[in-house]
Amino acid sequence: MRHARRNVQRFARFAAIGGLVCGGLMVSQAMASETSAEPDRPGAVSQAADMGRGLVSELGTERTAGTWIGADGRPMVAVTDEEAAADVRRAGAGAKMVEHSMSELRSATATLKNSPRVSGTSWSMDYANNQVVVRADRTVSADEWSRLTKVAESIGKSVRMERIDGTYTTRLNGAEPLFAGAGRCSAGFNVTNGRADFILTAGHCGPEGTTWFSDTQGTQQVGTTTDVEFPGTGDYSLIRYDTGTVLEGPDVVAVGDGQGVRITGAADPAVGQKVFRSGSTTGLQSGEVTGLDATVNYPQGTVTGLIETTVCAEPGDSGGPMFADGTALGITSGGNGDCDNGGTTFFQPVTKALDTLGVQLAADPDAAGGRQASPSARDDNAGAGNDADNGAGAAVPPGGASTAPGGVGSVETVPEGGTDDDASSLVARIGEYRNLGPGLLVIAGSLIALVAIQIRMERGRRQYRNEYSQSWG
Template identity: 60%
Template sequence: MRHVRRRVVRRVTRLAAVAGLLLGGGMVTQAAMAGETPGAPAAVRGSAQPAAGGAGAGLVARLGASRTAGSWIGADGRPVVAVTDEKAAAEVRRAGAEAKVVRHSMNELKAATATLRAAPRVPGTAWVMDYRTNRVTVQADSTVSAADWARMTKVADGIGSFVRMQRTEGTFTTRLNGALPVLSTGGRCSAGFNVTDGQSDFILTAGHCGPTGSIWFADNQGDQQLGRTVEGSFPGGDFSLIQYASGSAGPGADIVAIGGGNGVRITGAADPAVGQRVFRSGSTTGLRDGEVTGLNATVNYPEGTVTGLIQTTVCAESGDSGGPLFSEGIALGVTSGGSGDCTTGGTTFFQPVTQALTALGVKLIVSAPQQGAGAPSDAPSASATHSAIAPGAASPGSSAPVTGTTDGTTLLSRLSDPKAVGPGLLVVAGSLIALIATRWIRAEQDRKAYQRHYSATWG
C-alpha cells in the first residue's frame, strides 16, 4: 500500500506540474499578447536610414569636394573630416566633429582613380581612396605579373606620390562555390536581403552568382525550387534579384540569419562610413565582423571590373557570396569578393545595398516599428557571433529567432518580461523543471526547422 501511495503521489505531482505550466503559461501568454500591437511584422522601406558617421558625410557635402577629402569614424566614435584649409577645419570643429588638414582634396583623389581606370586593365588589381591617409592605395594580388606590376607602378608615379602601391597575398576572386543555402547549376551562394517591388518578393544577392535565368534551389537534391534570377549586374556592379517561385518571401522576411537558429532584425538601409564596425553573415563561415576601410573601391576580378564597392577587413570564403553586410540592424551591402580567408584574414568587398536598390527599383523588406522602439538593440549571444563583441561597440542588431514565426519573440522572453507576466509567473515558478524540459525540446525542433528552411526564411 505504501508503494502504491508513493506512485499515486508522484503521478499527482507530475500532473500538477503540467497543469501549473499550462495554466501559468496561458496566463502569461494572454498578458503578453495583450501588450502587443496588432499588425504585420514586416514593412517596406525605400528610404535609407542615417548611417554611423552621417554627421561627417553631411559636412563633406556642405563644404564640397574641393575643400574636403572624405570622412571617417575616429577611435572615440566621433566623426573625423579631412579638409584642405584651416577655414574649413574651423567650420568642422564648430559642428562638433574633428578636423584633419590634408594636402589632397577629394577632387584630386577622384582624378587619380579615373587615371587608373583609363589605363589598360590588369586582372588581380584593386584600388580605393584611403581617407585616413589621404592616399589612393593600389593593390595587386599574387596573379599579377612583374611586368604588369611595373606598368601600373609607372602609371601611379605619373599621378603623384599620394598613390601608394601595395602587394597583397592571395587572389582577388568572387566568392562563388561553397556551401548551402542557395544552389544552382552555376554554383552556390548565400542569400542577401529580402526585397519587393510591391507585387513580388525577391532575394537580393551578388550578380556574379548567376546570370539572368539561373534557377535556384534550397537543397542539394534540387527538390525545393527557390526561385529564378530575373535581373542583375555583373561586371560593372555586383547585384542581382532572385524572384521567389511562390511570389512571396513569407514569414521572417525581415530577419537575417546568423547561424544556430539565431537572426538579426533588419530595420533599414544606409551607406556605411569608413571606420564603422560591420558584420557579415554567410552560409560558409557564419557571422564575422570587421571594419570599413574604404568606399568607392574598384576591383578588377578575372571576370571583369566592378566599381563603387565597400572595402572591409571582414573575412569571407567561397559560398559567402551574396551574403548580407549590416550593423545595428541596418543593411549596408552584399558580399562581392576579396582575398584571403577566415583563417589568415583578408580583404573583402561588398556591393552597397543603396545602389542596388536604386538600380533595381525595389525596396527592402524591414521590421515594422514596435512598441518601445528606440531602445538599445540586443546583441546576439557570443556563441552565435563567432567573434568577440567589445563592450560599447557596435552590434549586429536586435536579435530574433529564425523559426518562421512572425513576431520574433519566444515563450521564454515573455515569461521573463515583468510587464507581461503578472500573476501567471507565480504559477509557472512551481513548474520550472517542466518548463526547462519543454524549452529543450522546442530548441531541438527550432534547430531542425532552421536547417530545413534556412534559405526560404531569410534574404
C-alpha cells in the same frame, strides 16, 4: 641563508601584488572599452557618419577629402585649409589637414580606370592617409606591376602601391543555402517591388534565368534570377520567389546557430565603422570598413563602387548580407584571404542596388509593430524568407519569426522585452568580452601565487620558532 630566503619571499610577494594591480588595470580597461556608451550606442555611428558626410557636402570637394569614424566614435573630416578645419571643429567633428583634395583623389582614380586593365588589382580611397591605395594580388606579373607602378608615379604622391597575399576572387561555390548549376551562394536581403518578392544577392552568382534551389538534390525550388549587374557598375541581382511562396519573417537575416537579426532599414556605411557579415560558409564575422567607392579587377571583369572591409569571407559567402545596428549595408562580392588568416572583402552597397533595381527592403508589419523597413517601404509589401539549410545567409527559414530591430534572437521565437540597445550590443559582445580573459588570468595567477607564498612564509616562521625554543631550552 635565512635572510636571503626572506628577501626572495618578499620579492615574490611584491611581484604577486604587482600582478594583481596589473590584472585589475587590464580588466578595467577592457570593461571601459566595452561599455563606452557613445560609440557603441545603436544609431551613434550612423549619426556620426551623417554629420561627417554633411560637412563634406557643405564644404565641397576642393576643401575636403573624405570623412571617417575616429577611434573615439566622432566623425573625422580631411580638410585642405584652416578655415575649413575651424568650421569642422565648430560643428563638433575632428579635422585633419591634408595635402590632396577629394577632387585630386577622384582624378587619380579616373586615371587608374583609364589605364590598361590588370586582373588581380584593386584601388580605393584611404581617407585617413589622404591617398588612393592600389593593391595587386599574386596573379599580377612583374611586368604588369611595373606598368601599373609607372601609371601611379605619373599621378604623384596621392597614390600608394601595395602587394597583397592570395588572389582576388568572387566568393561563389562551396556552400549553402542557394544552389544552381552555376554554383552556390548565400542569400542576401529580402526585397519587394510591391507586386512580387525577391532575394537580393550578388550578381556574379548567376546570369538571368538561373534557377535556384535550397537543397543539393534540386527538389526544393526557391526562385529564378530576373535582374543582374556584373561586372560593371555593381555586383547585385534579384532572385524572384516562385509564385505562391508564403513565408514569415521576411525582415530577418540569419547569423547561424538558430539566431537572426531583424533589419529595419538601409544606409551607406562610413569608413572606420564596425560591421557584421553573415554567410552560409563561415557564418557570422565582423570587421571594419576601410574604404568606399572601391574598384576591383576580378578575373571575370571590373566592378566599381564597392565597399572595402577587413571582414573575412570564403567561397559560398557571396551574396550574403553585411549589416550593423539593424541596418542593411552591403552584399558580399569578393576579395582575398580566408577566415583563418584574414583578408580583404568587398561589398556591393545595398542602397545603390535598391535604387537601381527599383525595390525596397521587405518589412514584417506584425513583428515591427507596423514600422516600415525604409522611408519608402509600405506595410503591405512584405516579402518572403529563404529556406536555408544551415541558418546562415539571408532570411530565416519558413515560419521563422523576427526579433528586436537590429538585435540577435532565435529565428523561432521573438525575445520578450528586447530593446534596440540590448539586442544590437549582444552581437558585438560575443567577440568583445573575450578581452577580459587576459586580465582575469593575471589576477587569478597572482592570487594563487600570493596564497602559496603566504603559506610558505607561515611554515618558515613555525619552523624557526621551534628551532629557537629547542636551542634555548
